Amino acid sequence: MTIPWNELFSxxxxxxxxxxxxxxxxxxxxxxxxSLAGGLPCDECFPVAExxxxxxxxxEKYPSAALQYANTQGEAIxxxxxxxxxxxxxxxxxxxxxxxxNGSAQGLEMLCRLLIDPGDRIAVEDPTYSGxxxxxxxxxxxxxxxxxxxxxxxxxxxxxxxxxxxxxxxLYLISCFQNPMGTTLSPPRRxxxxxxxxxxxxxxxxxxxxxxxxxxxxxxKPLAALDIxxxxxxxxxxxxxxxxxxxxxxxxxxxxxxxxxxxxxxxLAKQSTDLHSSPFTQYLVYETCQNDFLTGQxxxxxxxxxxxxxAMLEALDEFMPESANWTKPNGGMFVWVTLLESMxxxxxxxxxxxxxxxxxxxxxxYAYGNVHNALRLSFTQPTPEQIVEAVRRLGTAxxxxxxxxxx
Amino acid sequence: MTIPWNELFSxxxxxxxxxxxxxxxxxxxxxxxxSLAGGLPCDECFPVAExxxxxxxxxEKYPSAALQYANTQGEAIxxxxxxxxxxxxxxxxxxxxxxxxNGSAQGLEMLCRLLIDPGDRIAVEDPTYSGxxxxxxxxxxxxxxxxxxxxxxxxxxxxxxxxxxxxxxxLYLISCFQNPMGTTLSPPRRxxxxxxxxxxxxxxxxxxxxxxxxxxxxxxKPLAALDIxxxxxxxxxxxxxxxxxxxxxxxxxxxxxxxxxxxxxxxLAKQSTDLHSSPFTQYLVYETCQNDFLTGQxxxxxxxxxxxxxAMLEALDEFMPESANWTKPNGGMFVWVTLLESMxxxxxxxxxxxxxxxxxxxxxxYAYGNVHNALRLSFTQPTPEQIVEAVRRLGTAxxxxxxxxxx
Numbered sequence: 001m002t003i004p005w006n007e008l009f010s011x012x013x014x015x016x017x018x019x020x021x022x023x024x025x026x027x028x029x030x031x032x033x034x035s036l037a038g039g040l041p042c043d044e045c046f047p048v049a050e051x052x053x054x055x056x057x058x059x060e061k062y063p064s065a066a067l068q069y070a071n072t073q074g075e076a077i078x079x080x081x082x083x084x085x086x087x088x089x090x091x092x093x094x095x096x097x098x099x100x101x102n103g104s105a106q107g108l109e110m111l112c113r114l115l116i117d118p119g120d121r122i123a124v125e126d127p128t129y130s131g132x133x134x135x136x137x138x139x140x141x142x143x144x145x146x147x148x149x150x151x152x153x154x155x156x157x158x159x160x161x162x163x164x165x166x167x168x169x170x171l172y173l174i175s176c177f178q179n180p181m182g183t184t185l186s187p188p189r190r191x192x193x194x195x196x197x198x199x200x201x202x203x204x205x206x207x208x209x210x211x212x213x214x215x216x217x218x219x220x221k222p223l224a225a226l227d228i229x230x231x232x233x234x235x236x237x238x239x240x241x242x243x244x245x246x247x248x249x250x251x252x253x254x255x256x257x258x259x260x261x262x263x264x265x266x267x268l269a270k271q272s273t274d275l276h277s278s279p280f281t282q283y284l285v286y287e288t289c290q291n292d293f294l295t296g297q298x299x300x301x302x303x304x305x306x307x308x309x310x311a312m313l314e315a316l317d318e319f320m321p322e323s324a325n326w327t328k329p330n331g332g333m334f335v336w337v338t339l340l341e342s343m344x345x346x347x348x349x350x351x352x353x354x355x356x357x358x359x360x361x362x363x364x365x366y367a368y369g370n371v372h373n374a375l376r377l378s379f380t381q382p383t384p385e386q387i388v389e390a391v392r393r394l395g396t397a398x399x400x401x402x403x404x405x406x407x
Numbered sequence: 408m409t410i411p412w413n414e415l416f417s418x419x420x421x422x423x424x425x426x427x428x429x430x431x432x433x434x435x436x437x438x439x440x441x442s443l444a445g446g447l448p449c450d451e452c453f454p455v456a457e458x459x460x461x462x463x464x465x466x467e468k469y470p471s472a473a474l475q476y477a478n479t480q481g482e483a484i485x486x487x488x489x490x491x492x493x494x495x496x497x498x499x500x501x502x503x504x505x506x507x508x509n510g511s512a513q514g515l516e517m518l519c520r521l522l523i524d525p526g527d528r529i530a531v532e533d534p535t536y537s538g539x540x541x542x543x544x545x546x547x548x549x550x551x552x553x554x555x556x557x558x559x560x561x562x563x564x565x566x567x568x569x570x571x572x573x574x575x576x577x578l579y580l581i582s583c584f585q586n587p588m589g590t591t592l593s594p595p596r597r598x599x600x601x602x603x604x605x606x607x608x609x610x611x612x613x614x615x616x617x618x619x620x621x622x623x624x625x626x627x628k629p630l631a632a633l634d635i636x637x638x639x640x641x642x643x644x645x646x647x648x649x650x651x652x653x654x655x656x657x658x659x660x661x662x663x664x665x666x667x668x669x670x671x672x673x674x675l676a677k678q679s680t681d682l683h684s685s686p687f688t689q690y691l692v693y694e695t696c697q698n699d700f701l702t703g704q705x706x707x708x709x710x711x712x713x714x715x716x717x718a719m720l721e722a723l724d725e726f727m728p729e730s731a732n733w734t735k736p737n738g739g740m741f742v743w744v745t746l747l748e749s750m751x752x753x754x755x756x757x758x759x760x761x762x763x764x765x766x767x768x769x770x771x772x773y774a775y776g777n778v779h780n781a782l783r784l785s786f787t788q789p790t791p792e793q794i795v796e797a798v799r800r801l802g803t804a805x806x807x808x809x810x811x812x813x814x
Binding site for chain 2: 001002003004005008010011012013016017018038040041043046048051052055056059063064065066067068069070101102103105106109112113114115116117120131134135137138139169198199200201203235236244248249250251252259261262265268269271272273274275276277278279280281
């Protein structure tokens with residue numbers, strides 16, 4: 001008997017669609033193409049020598065613990081380090097409330113496993129990180145989209161929804177140098193959001209992968225820190241962060257700080273997913289971070305990225321048509337370009353690929369894919385020279401698609 | 408407003424219960440206790456020096472690829488190596504049909520994501536691996552339990568169920584040196600099972616973590632190999648295997664070979680779970696395996712484990728009461744001890760812990776937890792001397808609980 005595969009896939013599997021961003025990775029492999037697409041840290045920022053030295057120390061100091069089966073939550077000394085590392089941000093959480101995960105992506109998936117039944121509502125920024133939408137979709141939630149502006153999510157709109165009785169299981173947001181827009185939730189809105197959370201019992205999933213990538217001014221306190229200030233402990237916020245942007249994404253080491261009421265279930269969610277994360281990579285990150293390594297490493301990444309951001313912003317000034325607008329992020333990895341409403345991101349992408357440059361079409365970041373006149377440009381991986389050339393090519397592609405009267 | 412956490416956890420989360428095996432890890436940490444509990448490879452088997460050397464080669468040869476974001480399926484050279492590695496077993500599958508996962512546990516979870524909706528039926532050996540049951544349970548399947556004997560799963564009983572019209576979404580089994588029993592599916596039953604699969608369009612998830620751990624005779628061909636012989640390609644079987652028992656579980660590197668009709672959905676299932684596995688650990692395993700390293704490594708593990716198995720079997724002969732029976736596995740990591748029907752595994756465990764020895768209660772391995780007179784003993788981590796002492800202590804505990812007339 002032939003197996004009728006298409007009838008056998010689960011409803012969850014039927015929700016799974018290829019991600020446009022990751023499909024673009026394939027296009028980004030040509031040698032003559034310059035990619036502004038993937039949100040990749042710069043390869044030159046990887047601390048290869050430090051990681052190599054750390055590998056040796058791990059295998060000398062903890063060979064059995066690093067190579068054997070391990071506990072689900074994470075290695076004790078690593079959890080302790082994470083707890084210490086969050087303190088200067090005001091995120092004061094004991095090691096017992098931290099779960100190690102394989103990249104923030106797994107953290108987001110796991111929070112759905114913990115909290116979402118089909119039909120439950122997740123509030124998201126509109127636009128928001130496409131990878132988060134991809135992690136959420138198999139759980140078949142309904143998305144409540146909240147508009148954003150240069151100060152981040154519109155807390156007043158969220159408040160209207162909550163007032164109207166919308167039953168939101170959690171709000172997902174990137175609080176600092178947001179993906180895809182590069183914008184940051186302003187301090188007054190942070191305060192207002194935490195007050196809303198307290199009033200309505202709202203759960204917030206705060207994704208903070210980019211917070212250390214500051215090129216101008218200071219970063220605001222994480223929502224998790226404000227939550228702790230307000231209640232004396234983490235109450236409403238799951239704080240998700242990662243070493244993907246500060247050490248290397250290929251190690252897949254990230255973590256969730258959880259309210260104490262949820263940590264035990266969260267550990268079980270992790271256990272049922274893959275038993276535990278690699279203790280080897282946890283010790284590897286631990287050893288890499290010794291002697292205050294991260295302080296210098298983050299400084300170095302900031303310097304490299306700042307030059308690239310400046311190159312991109314200057315090139316946009318030079319090569320974009322008058323009708324285009326873009327964000328001027330103080331940190332992170334992305335600039336968000338908005339074109340005339342009549343223009344189409346996939347049409348621009350086709351033209352751009354012909355000119356050997358890629359980006360991610362903005363519609364990927366809208367939960368309902370309903371906005372088509374924006375582009376996400378990443379400035380962290382190509383060199384400043386490549387960025388200028390890429391924006392020049394992109395400018396030409398956009399101008400060719402722009403009605404002449406808008407030049 | 409206080410957050411009513413218990414009302415907010417998802418139905419999936421409500422299915423999550425602590426695993427008795429992993430809870431036992433906590434008991435197993437005392438210095439005077441000897442653990443026959445966790446299914447841990449021996450620490451002395453970890454090829455620490457080879458892994459250390461491989462780390463350096465990875466960071467010299469592929470620093471960017473190993474540390475950067477990567478593609479979901481796996482690194483090309485690693486997939487190619489996996490494809491080559493399976494060939495001698497008769498599992499002839501191109502790299503394009505392989506998905507890398509974080510340990511077999513994640514592979515099993517992912518196959519549920521692919522195939523299981525709430526209420527769907529999964530056929531399992533009774534008893535079967537408790538970690539598999541844990542991975543399956545959040546998907547809320549119904550388990551169809553199939554009895555086993557010394558030749559593995561009772562294919563005739565499975566046939567009756569299929570004949571009676573039972574709609575089984577997949578059969579999960581460990582085909583070689585099964586966890587928890589140590590038994591192996593016999594060649595005639597393998598043939599009969601593949602014929603059943605062909606007749607009824609049955610999907611088989613073949614978990615094969617222990618197949619290389621042979622101490623006596625040859626291992627039979629995997630079901631995947633027979634499936635390929637019968638149909639010219641992988642048709643009914645998802646073949647799940649791992650480096651956890653041959654190199655080190657702490658690296659969390661395993662893989663699934665998939666029928667070609669399902670691989671694209673499987674890749675998407677992985678992508679939505681955690682984007683991709685660590686390319687660093689994939690390259691690390693790849694480099695560790697160069698120059699036919701595994702052949703010698705497996706030989707070494709077999710030698711060490713064989714001595715430990717023999718020590719356990721001899722100690723059981725010496726210290727168990729007459730009324731106990733146990734399997735004599737030709738490979739793998741486990742011996743399964745069956746006691747008088749009136750006896751209770753958790754009662755024995757309490758007595759055993761008092762005598763400073765642990766094992767896993769057999770009821771953990773029954774999908775419905777309905778059998779209580781068996782114990783799983785693992786012989787791979789303690790030394791031969793520790794094994795003899797542990798079995799002596801366990802024998803005393805069991806004898807104290809055994810009605811005198813059965814001595």
